[in-house]
Amino acid sequence: MSVSNPTLITFVIYIAAMVLIGFMAYRSTNNLSDYILGGRSLGSVVTALSAGASDMSGWLLMGLPGAIYMSGLSESWIAIGLIIGAYLNWLFVAGRLRVQTEHNGDALTLPDYFSSRFEDKSGLLRIISAVVILVFFTIYCASGIVAGARLFESTFGMSYETALWAGAAATIAYTFVGGFLAVSWTDTVQATLMIFALLLTPIIVLLATGGIDTTFLAIEAQDPSNFDMLKNTTFIGIISLMGWGLGYFGQPHILARFMAADSVKSIANARRISMTWMILCLGGTVAVGFFGIAYFSANPAVAMPVSENHERVFIELAKILFNPWVAGILLSAILAAVMSTLSCQLLVCSSALTEDFYKTFLRKTASQVELVWVGRAMVLLVALIAIAMAANPENRVLGLVSYAWAGFGAAFGPVVLISVIWKDMTRNGALAGILVGAITVIVWKHFELLGLYEIIPGFIFASLAIYFVSKMGAPTAGMLQRFAAAEKDFRLNQ
Template sequence: MLIHISYEIIISIIVYLILMLIIGWYGYKKTASHSDYTLGGRGLTPGVAALSAGASDMSGWLMLALPGSMYITGLGAGWLALGLIIGAYLNWLFLAPRLRTYTETANDSITIPAFLENRFFDGSKLLRIISGLIIILFFTVYVSSGMVSGGVVFESVLGIDYHTSLLIVASVTIVYTLFGGFLAVSWTDVVQGSVMMLALLFVPTFALAEVGGLTASFDEIRSIDPNLLDIFRGVSVIGIIGSLAWGLGYFGQPHIIVRFMAMRTASDAKPARRIGMTWMILSIVGAMFTGLIGRAYLNGEGIFLDPDVGSQHETVFVVLGEMLFHPYVIGFIFSAILAAVMSTISSQLLVTSSSLTEDLYKTFLKRKPGDKELVFLGRGAVLVVALIALALSWNPDSSILELVSYAWAGFGAAFGPVMLLSLYWRGMTKWGAFAGMLTGAVVVIVWANTNLYQWFGMDERVYELLPGFIIASLAIFIVSKVTSNDKRVAGGFTDFKKKLKENK
């Protein structure tokens, strides 16, 4: 459903886009070294780290897909949200403080591939190159998907031509990421995360008041379909397990865990966890209530958003906003959707750029490059990756975008077990890490595209992240046990444990 475009809406959106560019310029003025551009000089406060990680994580799914699923399915769509909340909490609890300490101890590593190389004293550069290539491949496709989302939102909601919409979203995101680097991305994430949360709280609250309160809303929902309030409606045991398994993906998402590396100290992880989880829970609950209460409110108005007509149900957030608020506020609400899309794109662009410069360029270069050279190349890498992603997204129906459906699983299975075990198990070896990354990625791809699940006696396919994560963990353990362990690795782990105790 298209919303009525007015000058107030356009002004609100323009103000938001200009604000993003201003923050990008400020980040540019604060960026003096390659470490600043890639990791913000490890100076993120708990609040910035928390909101940046959250905004980078939650893309258009939070503003469109989750409310839409709740609108059609009801509470049964909440299992995935529960899995993500649990996974995010465990990620902050177990990965964040240790990764912050160990990446600094391991030769001040500023990327995930660099950390793996230094953690296992890999002189062959194998781990760094393979992990860097995995990041570049999946994130180029991921960025392309994000650009498509932004273009589709403009087109489906405002009626603006898809390609024009795509260029607007891509241009603003590229500019502030290109020049401002990690600091600009993190600071814009704070603004974007705040906008997202406020919008997701305001919309369902006002809709609830219009319907007449929670009791009246639930009565209206029961009159439509009592099953909408049944948490087990339309889901199987395998489906529930698969939805909860989404949380495992957090341990391996480079654009999220890089925020842990950028914190000032490991002790900042605790307050950051509290801030981040509060933001996440409020935002997700707001998104769920937007869909659920939206069903009651729109039904009272005689409106049904048909999922079979251009995925109308995913516009419930915007439709409610147009019916309840002044055009200036509608512009703010639409900006929240853009915030969700752009914050994820910018974070993924920056991580991809870091891998190109830090993990591939420096690896193959026979001399040590200077800071200015690396910053310049980092900006160039952002532009190149963005242009490739833009080309891939020019056709919204491009078949390559099908890969994005399991990109989260690919990262989660390829990097999740490797990151966790590298921080907690001193017996892990370089070859174990290599086997884990390769096995996790391959299992996800094979499981998602074959009927392999039937070999295990399953009637339906469980989400590919779960078998990928489990088999990758087994591969790390078995291969590490049968390969000789470099004494330097065990010594490095001992040094890390000492540093960890000092930080505590």
């Protein structure tokens, strides 16, 4: 690895810029609200792009293009499901959650919101939801650190152990120093980098393969079924792939962006920006994998790395087709995708530990300065645990990531969605929804029932549990009053 390596220099400049943004955000972080939610000051552009970037991890530039490259357009059902789910989340949840959290004790975290919304004096809702967040997100963080390490390992020939720390250090640094503002501002830069990479790369691949007609003929010659959206699929398979969209309603790191918006009025514009960004990115991702089929079938001499690992299709196309300096920028987009998601997950874990355990149960009188520093310490703690888990990339615990999305989607999704649209939901209904959703996902995954993605039964059963258990009781007058005030605020300002 030469120090003059353009890709290395590009990575170093990019990482330095992200850390610099962290120090800029440090100057605007004065209390726990600033550290956890940026003082609810995000405008529509930052809200939109940070929500998108925090959602799309390295999967966007590695996993999905690889799947399309291997199997053709039939793998794109998941992208369709994600677009529908994200749009509905923006439409029904974003604005209402922004006002509901403000009217319910100015809640900073999801457990905090659940506790205030349902007047849970026992603390049970807060504890259970915070534990769910910590367990799933620590595993998520470990997977992000592994993805970053693999990128450094394959790009620079580092040992896995060195790459592990190199990939994680910058993300930990700016999250530790700048908190939510640093994460949101860097997410905006990272989202811009990702869309640049995913729009430019398929265009250059098309030019390299002789244009659209020639490319499509080459793909068809390789295997005509690459164009078949129903290739090797079943009805349950398609429903399962599209079911990924249900997960959006329950992802704490995405919901935090809605809670941090400067006002409800920003949400509509943020929705338009975010959905445009998402559709273009997913379209570019599918195009990279699909056009890659034509390129590597026409250039078998350079196809070996992709044949060995199809998830390298974007990496190899960037290296082969671009000037090394431009390739460095494009490969930084993968790092951006990894870092943007990892930083959000670290911060959500820190928020749960600081706001929902330390402040609530240990130090109710803690000063704002103390809470901010405890939050920073929790970022380090969760990061070190995640690095320890990631030290062995083959560790079985990382397999849990495959249904962590489903776990959040089923445990929190119905609770969040129904809590902002149905005034008669009760504390016991919320508790039942979280438990039934989480348990259903775990049991369904273990027995692999019907071949159906576990988020779908989890979401349905949790929703039914919320409705029937809520009907057995009644919300208090205070709950109804706050709900009505928040809904009125939403309708006046949307």
